[in-house]
Amino acid sequence: MPKLTIDGKQVEVADGVNLIQAAEKLDIEIPHYCYHPGLSIPGNCRMCLVEIEKAPKLQIACNTKVAEGMVVHTTSQKTKAAQRAVLEFLLINHPIDCPVCDQAGECKLQDYYMDYDERPSRFPLAEKNRKGKALDIGAGVMLDQERCILCARCTRFFDEVTHTSELAIFERGDHNRIEINPGQPINNKYAGNVIDICPVGALTEKDFRFRMRVWYLHRRPSVCGGCERGCSIDIHYHRGRIYRFKPRYNPDVNSYWMCDEGRHSFPELQQETRLTVPLVQQKDELVAETWAEALRRSASIIKNIGSDFGANAIGAVIGAQSTNEEAFALKKLIKDTIGSEKIAAFTWSPPNASGDDDLLIRANKNPNTRGLAALGLPPDGLESLASAVGAGQLKMLIMLRADLVRAMGEQEFMRKFGALDYLLVLSTDANETCQMANQVWPIAAYPELEGSFTNFKGRVQRLYEAFPPPGQALSAIEAIARLGRALEGVERAQSAAAIFRQMAAEEPAFKGLSLEGLGEHGRDLAG
Amino acid sequence: MERILTRWLDIPDLKKLDVYLANNGYAAARKAFFDMKPEDIINEVKNSNLRGRGGAAFPTGTKWSFIPKDSKKPVYVCVNGDESEPGTFANRYQFENDPHGIIEGILITCRAVGSHTAYIYMRGEFTVQKRSIDAALAEARARGYVGKNVMGSGYDVEIWTHRGAGAYICGEESALLESLEGKRGYPRNRPPFPAIQGAFGCPTVVNNIETLSNVPHIINRGADWYKAIGPEKSPGTKLVCLSGHVNKPGLYELPMGMPIKDMIYDIGGGMLDGKTLKGVIPGGSSFPVLNKEESERAIFDFDSMRAIGSAMGSGVVIVMHEDTCMVDMLRATAHFYHHESCGQCTPCREGCGWIEKIMNEMEAGQGRIEQLDLLNNISDNMVGNTICVLADSIAMPVKSYVTKFRGEFEAHIKLGRCPFKSAEAKAQAA
Ligand SMILES: Cc1cc2nc3c(=O)[nH]c(=O)nc-3n(C[C@H](O)[C@H](O)[C@H](O)COP(=O)(O)O)c2cc1C
Ligand code: SF4
Ligand code: SF4
Ligand code: SF4
Ligand code: FES
Numbered sequence: 002m003p004k005l006t007i008d009g010k011q012v013e014v015a016d017g018v019n020l021i022q023a024a025e026k027l028d029i030e031i032p033h034y035c036y037h038p039g040l041s042i043p044g045n046c047r048m049c050l051v052e053i054e055k056a057p058k059l060q061i062a063c064n065t066k067v068a069e070g071m072v073v074h075t076t077s078q079k080t081k082a083a084q085r086a087v088l089e090f091l092l093i094n095h096p097i098d099c100p101v102c103d104q105a106g107e108c109k110l111q112d113y114y115m116d117y118d119e120r121p122s123r124f125p126l127a128e129k130n131r132k133g134k135a136l137d138i139g140a141g142v143m144l145d146q147e148r149c150i151l152c153a154r155c156t157r158f159f160d161e162v163t164h165t166s167e168l169a170i171f172e173r174g175d176h177n178r179i180e181i182n183p184g185q186p187i188n189n190k191y192a193g194n195v196i197d198i199c200p201v202g203a204l205t206e207k208d209f210r211f212r213m214r215v216w217y218l219h220r221r222p223s224v225c226g227g228c229e230r231g232c233s234i235d236i237h238y239h240r241g242r243i244y245r246f247k248p249r250y251n252p253d254v255n256s257y258w259m260c261d262e263g264r265h266s267f268p269e270l271q272q273e274t275r276l277t278v279p280l281v282q283q284k285d286e287l288v289a290e291t292w293a294e295a296l297r298r299s300a301s302i303i304k305n306i307g308s309d310f311g312a313n314a315i316g317a318v319i320g321a322q323s324t325n326e327e328a329f330a331l332k333k334l335i336k337d338t339i340g341s342e343k344i345a346a347f348t349w350s351p352p353n354a355s356g357d358d359d360l361l362i363r364a365n366k367n368p369n370t371r372g373l374a375a376l377g378l379p380p381d382g383l384e385s386l387a388s389a390v391g392a393g394q395l396k397m398l399i400m401l402r403a404d405l406v407r408a409m410g411e412q413e414f415m416r417k418f419g420a421l422d423y424l425l426v427l428s429t430d431a432n433e434t435c436q437m438a439n440q441v442w443p444i445a446a447y448p449e450l451e452g453s454f455t456n457f458k459g460r461v462q463r464l465y466e467a468f469p470p471p472g473q474a475l476s477a478i479e480a481i482a483r484l485g486r487a488l489e490g491v492e493r494a495q496s497a498a499a500i501f502r503q504m505a506a507e508e509p510a511f512k513g514l515s516l517e518g519l520g521e522h523g524r525d526l527a528g
Numbered sequence: 529m530e531r532i533l534t535r536w537l538d539i540p541d542l543k544k545l546d547v548y549l550a551n552n553g554y555a556a557a558r559k560a561f562f563d564m565k566p567e568d569i570i571n572e573v574k575n576s577n578l579r580g581r582g583g584a585a586f587p588t589g590t591k592w593s594f595i596p597k598d599s600k601k602p603v604y605v606c607v608n609g610d611e612s613e614p615g616t617f618a619n620r621y622q623f624e625n626d627p628h629g630i631i632e633g634i635l636i637t638c639r640a641v642g643s644h645t646a647y648i649y650m651r652g653e654f655t656v657q658k659r660s661i662d663a664a665l666a667e668a669r670a671r672g673y674v675g676k677n678v679m680g681s682g683y684d685v686e687i688w689t690h691r692g693a694g695a696y697i698c699g700e701e702s703a704l705l706e707s708l709e710g711k712r713g714y715p716r717n718r719p720p721f722p723a724i725q726g727a728f729g730c731p732t733v734v735n736n737i738e739t740l741s742n743v744p745h746i747i748n749r750g751a752d753w754y755k756a757i758g759p760e761k762s763p764g765t766k767l768v769c770l771s772g773h774v775n776k777p778g779l780y781e782l783p784m785g786m787p788i789k790d791m792i793y794d795i796g797g798g799m800l801d802g803k804t805l806k807g808v809i810p811g812g813s814s815f816p817v818l819n820k821e822e823s824e825r826a827i828f829d830f831d832s833m834r835a836i837g838s839a840m841g842s843g844v845v846i847v848m849h850e851d852t853c854m855v856d857m858l859r860a861t862a863h864f865y866h867h868e869s870c871g872q873c874t875p876c877r878e879g880c881g882w883i884e885k886i887m888n889e890m891e892a893g894q895g896r897i898e899q900l901d902l903l904n905n906i907s908d909n910m911v912g913n914t915i916c917v918l919a920d921s922i923a924m925p926v927k928s929y930v931t932k933f934r935g936e937f938e939a940h941i942k943l944g945r946c947p948f949k950s951a952e953a954k955a956q957a958a
Contacts, residue, residue: 046874048874089909124882150874151872173869174871174877175871175880177877
């Protein structure tokens with residue numbers, strides 16, 4: 002563990018750490034463009050030049066490993082002069098079209114100019130080099146070659162992470178430009194990451210372009226629900242609408258990256274089909290009712306069926322889109338409050354969905370499959386529920402985030418579950434299964450709730466409520482808690498944290514965990 | 529003076545193996561393979577004070593000693609025959625006339641550093657030269673001097689030739705290695721140095737063609753003999769590329785430490801058309817220009833040239849007489865470096881183009897006096913801040929021209945045109 006001094010402050014860091022990382026430990030920023038911790042180090046931008054005592058010239062911090070007794074100056078005259086020089090060089094041929102650039106507000110050229118330069122240009126506007134603008138290079142990525150600072154982050158990502166190498170630098174000197182080979186657009190499932198790592202507005206997202214100025218966006222940490230990997234993400238939203246998903250660094254799950262399917266999955270969470278009021282089937286039509294009516298109705302049906310046919314006439318199907326807390330709360334309601342054994346988990350992935358790959362993508366598109374299994378709900382109980390229905394023993398089902406009709410088709414659904422007396426569906430959207438229901442409850446999608454998902458490797462990660470669900474929709478745990486109270490007449494815990502505490506106490510897999518304790522990167526299941 | 533590196537001038541057909549053998553050829557290799565241990569070879573070269581002829585003047589024996597002794601990975605020898613520095617034309621004659629001298633130097637180097645594979649990286653335009661060295665290699669291979677079991681020693685040395693694709697930057701040793709590996713010719717950040725991680729991630733020695741051509745002679749005749757030629761710390765003969773406004777431009781093998789004045793007035797037969805000397809570009813276009821007074825007292829060896837604020841570089845002497853427009857010289861130089869910058873690192877990529885733009889204005893008489901300071905400042909911002917020294921190679925000349933020939937820049941600005949171009953010439957050009 003070498004000890005070194007940066008700007009007069011001592012720090013001790015692990016061997017092999019570079020100066021940018023060492024400075025971060027002291028909350029000292031060494032400005033940098035080309036360096037990205039997830040990629041190789043080209044040392045090309047020269048923004049990170051720092052003065053190191055006893056070195057004959059300035060050294061790049063990104064490619065300098067810490068050494069015992071090293072003395073580094075990040076704010077000395079020499080360092081500052083180099084920072085200003087590099088910024089000036091970067092800007093002479095830059096188009097400075099910030100007013101129409103999507104990156105404005107989150108652009109490292111803007112930021113560093115304000116922090117390290119702030120001088121008027123000495124280069125005549127008319128002599129700037131011209132290059133290509135607004136080039137569609139495939140996979141939803143737009144390229145502006147004039148804004149590009151040639152840091153080669155994008156080319157390194159495609160060379161080193163996806164191994165697809167669609168982008169390269171062509172020409173030489175200040176004619177250098179990022180480009181695809183003619184007629185060979187970007188073709189891989191992780192293209193969006195180059196937009197994230199591009200430090201300037203050279204690579205922007207086709208779908209996001211000109212939709213929103215980034216400084217209006219709020220950010221909330223979350224987990225992608227696109228597949229059982231559960232990549233850590235930030236949700237970027239404004240006034241209850243999501244504008245984009247961005248990957249959030251998690252060394253144990255997704256590193257710095259996410260896939261394009263996951264990145265572009267958020268529109269599905271805010272479609273026209275979102276449910277905003279409780280519904281009830283009346284004369285073959287779903288009509289709105291109040292939550293009070295809905296809860297009263299469900300509770301009395303449950304009571305009646307229970308007393309007529311026994312507790313085991315009531316059951317639940319829990320989709321693996323549900324959070325750990327939702328699944329646990331519903332399991333408890335069925336088992337403890339109602340006293341039934343009839344619970345099944347359910348997973349479904351669209352038939353043409355992408356399969357497992359060796360980077361992130363998983364064929365199983367249900368983010369909490371492992372979480373349900375950890376709660377003793379493996380995804381194979383559906384057939385036994387179906388036969389109980391067929392045998393006339395199971396009369397009522399509560400389906401939580403389980404669109405069975407879409408998964409098995411209407412005919413098959415009717416064959417297996419057509420004999421049910423009563424179907425209560427908890428769903429975010431008016432899907433095909435809702436059409437079969439006696440009652441439909443509108444619930445929150447995962448960006449609208451507190452809770453957690455457990456990924457396929459057993460990593461439990463936290464979801465935060467970015468904004469409330471639409472209309473009268475409730476988080477599913479609250480809806481379940483209210484139903485429980487309607488059945489028993491006593492108040493029940495309805496916060497995710499409280500339910501997590503119960504879960505940790507009762508479920509061995511969650512022993513020792515707490516929602517608050519999951520932290521930024523999540524925790525592994527016990528055992 | 530005895531010709532050493534240019535023996536071919538005295539020995540017709542030296543490029544043929546039989547002639548080469550008849551003239552003590554491969555005797556040094558034989559000595560190195562059969563009578564010397566690798567460390568003996570390295571020590572002999574160290575003691576000779578041989579310094580690299582590729583521009584940086586690094587002591588050759590010392591460079592070899594950086595190669596790890598018990599490397600688990602193969603060791604490579606890469607021979608730099610990219611010869612692209614404006615003003616250089618020595619290696620090309622060596623390829624054409626003394627290919628076996630090069631091959632023998634390579635064999636000894638390989639033996640010294642424990643390498644079994646050498647690559648000769650050649651300038652893209654070297655077609656005739658490649659044919660010449662390839663023919664010599666074929667001959668040497670057929671007679672057991674190259675390939676498996678060299679001269680029956682049990683030691684293998686394979687030598688490959690490779691032509692670049694026409695980029696000056698591929699003469700820079702780390703860009704050369706990238707290019708050799710089939711990648712874009714981008715210089716690498718150091719550390720790691722080639723001696724530890726060079727070609728294909730393995731320990732590698734990179735030496736200039738001329739440097740290695742000295743080695744057989746040093747092995748044959750000993751370090752002391754070699755040190756006695758020229759100054760002790762910068763010994764040997766040098767292939768001097770004398771060009772510009774002299775009566776007899778050409779390639780001359782001269783002892784180190786000759787005054788540039790003698791090269792001009794004696795070797796070069798005096799100034800062209802009897803005109804007055806204005807200055808000299810020594811070393812190659814990458815190094816600071818000398819004015820008349822400096823040129824007349826400059827001594828051509830590594831240390832003396834450094835002391836005068838320039839360099840011997842790759843042994844270039846470009847002579848300029850009174851009618852030379854120094855602003856135009858700098859413009860042309862800037863154009864070259866702008867064209868050849870690989871564009872990898874910011875200060876060089878952007879600085880080279882900026883300097884050329886200003887120089888175009890300057891030469892056209894559209895410059896402004898403040899731009900002289902700007903040129904200096906841009907150069908200062910480039911020097912030492914980049915991955916390789918190509919940036920310094922334009923920045924240092926810029927500073928030297930602007931300082932030493934400031935009057936000519938001012939004249940351009942004042943007149944609004946180039947004072948060296950007559951009104952008619954200007955009209956013709958228009
Ligand atoms: C821009 C640039 C171009 C260079 N071109 C050449 C060249 O054409 N030939 C050469 O031998 N060395 C060239 N060099 C120097 C090499 O990097 C290296 O120092 C040399 O090949 C080492 O050989 P030596 O030790 O025998 O001199 C160049 C260096 C730079 C920075
Ligand atoms: S497009 Fe962006 S990431 Fe790629 S080289 Fe240019 S600035 Fe860097
Ligand atoms: S790999 Fe899975 S979890 Fe990660 S971004 Fe893609 S869909 Fe989302
Ligand atoms: S200094 Fe110039 S030539 Fe050398 S690596 Fe940087 S951009 Fe390329
Ligand atoms: S971040 Fe160090 S050179 Fe770019």
